[in-house]
Amino acid sequence: MNDTFKALSDPTRRQIIQLLKERDLSAGEIADHFTISKPSISHHLAILKNAKLVRDERQGQSIIYSLNATVIQEALGWFLGMMGTKGDEQP
Amino acid sequence: MNDTFKALSDPTRRQIIQLLKERDLSAGEIADHFTISKPSISHHLAILKNAKLVRDERQGQSIIYSLNATVIQEALGWFLGMMGTKGDEQP
DNA sequence: TTGATATTTAGATAAACATCTAAATACAGA
DNA sequence: TCTGTATTTAGATGTTTATCTAAATATCAA
Numbered sequence: 439m440n441d442t443f444k445a446l447s448d449p450t451r452r453q454i455i456q457l458l459k460e461r462d463l464s465a466g467e468i469a470d471h472f473t474i475s476k477p478s479i480s481h482h483l484a485i486l487k488n489a490k491l492v493r494d495e496r497q498g499q500s501i502i503y504s505l506n507a508t509v510i511q512e513a514l515g516w517f518l519g520m521m522g523t524k525g526d527e528q529p
Numbered sequence: 530m531n532d533t534f535k536a537l538s539d540p541t542r543r544q545i546i547q548l549l550k551e552r553d554l555s556a557g558e559i560a561d562h563f564t565i566s567k568p569s570i571s572h573h574l575a576i577l578k579n580a581k582l583v584r585d586e587r588q589g590q591s592i593i594y595s596l597n598a599t600v601i602q603e604a605l606g607w608f609l610g611m612m613g614t615k616g617d618e619q620p
Numbered sequence: 621t622t623g624a625t626a627t628t629t630a631g632a633t634a635a636a637c638a639t640c641t642a643a644a645t646a647c648a649g650a
Numbered sequence: 651t652c653t654g655t656a657t658t659t660a661g662a663t664g665t666t667t668a669t670c671t672a673a674a675t676a677t678c679a680a
Contacts, residue, residue, distance in 0.1 A: 440540055447538030448668080449531055452611060459613070465627055478669055480628055499626050499677050514612050520543060521605050522550070539638080556657055569639055571658055590647050590656050622680085629674065637666070644659065650652090 442513050445489035450474070451482050455505065458492060464500035533604050536580035541565070542573050546596065549583060555591035 445451055454468055469479040483503060486492045490509045494501050536542055545559055560570040574594060577583045581600045585592050 443534075443538050443543070447534050450668090452534070456611065466625090469627095474668085475670060476626090477628075477671080481668075484628085496627095496677085499624095501627065510612050514609065517608050517612075518605065520547065521601055521608075541638090557655090560657095565638085566640060567656085568641080568658070572638075575658085587646085592657065623678100624680105625676100625678080627674105627676080630672085631670105633668100633670080635666105635668080638664095640661105640663080642660085644657105646655100646657080648653100648655085650654105 439513075439516055441489040442491065442509075442516070445485050445491055446513075448482065448485075450479075451486055454479075454482060454486060454503075455491065458503060458505045462502050462504040464497075464502055465494075466500065468503060530604075530607055532580040533582065533600075533607075536576050536582055537604075539573065539576075541570075542577055545570075545573060545577060545594075546582065549594060549596045553593050553595040555588075555593055556585075557591065559594060 446455075450472065453471070457463060457468060457471060465480060465483060466476070468483070469476045472479060483492065483494070487494060490506055491513070492503050493506050494503050496502075537546075541563065544562070548554060548559060548562060556571060556574060557567070559574070560567045563570060574583065574585070578585060581597055582604070583594050584597050585594050587593075
């Protein structure tokens with residue numbers, strides 16, 4: 439779960455997640471939304487992939503990235519449990 | 530909001546939040562839960578404080594740390610919005 | 621197979637970060 | 651006011667991280 443938080447600690451990567459919330463995108467399409475170089479975006483994608491927050495699938499020349507809904511939900515739940523304030527536990 | 534995620538990207542700091550979920554603690558009591566030095570813990574506390582995730586209040590010789598419930602709730606909401614998967618938006 | 625497009629890998633660099641020890645500050649009690 | 655306790659600040663160090671350019675790999679189309 440540490441990988442998840444590390445992955446989310448970078449603003450570019452969070453923005454990538456938000457983009458993928460709209461629709462699946464190729465690596466190049468993702469890179470087009472940023473000013474940093476394609477290799478840098480590729481690196482960020484690798485980190486997101488390693489954290490299993492996104493999946494990739496080759497489609498011809500392109501590689502299409504998509505959110506891994508399952509792991510996103512898991513992260514959401516974990517975050518809720520971690521951050522939930524004192525009064526939240528109901529026995 | 531970037532400060533929030535940066536603050537949460539470190540396992541020690543997440544553990545501190547979990548400790549403070551139980552009850553308010555002095556800096557020293559917090560440090561006792563870890564093997565790293567007190568100055569290091571102090572540094573982590575400063576980062577959490579800067580992100581407004583915790584508050585501090587001097588009480589005699591000690592400084593008591595507590596969760597800032599408001600900001601925690603905000604962070605929770607922001608995270609939910611950020612991570613929420615595609616189907617989540619209901620018009 | 622050759623050429624063009626899409627993406628990643630390699631290698632380098634500078635900035636940010638976690639950690640330490642030693643010293644400074646703040647407070648309480650005698 | 652002196653002493654002891656609690657905490658933070660300063661300064662140093664090694665590691666991790668984000669970024670870049672150049673080169674490698676993979677796929678498609680002619």
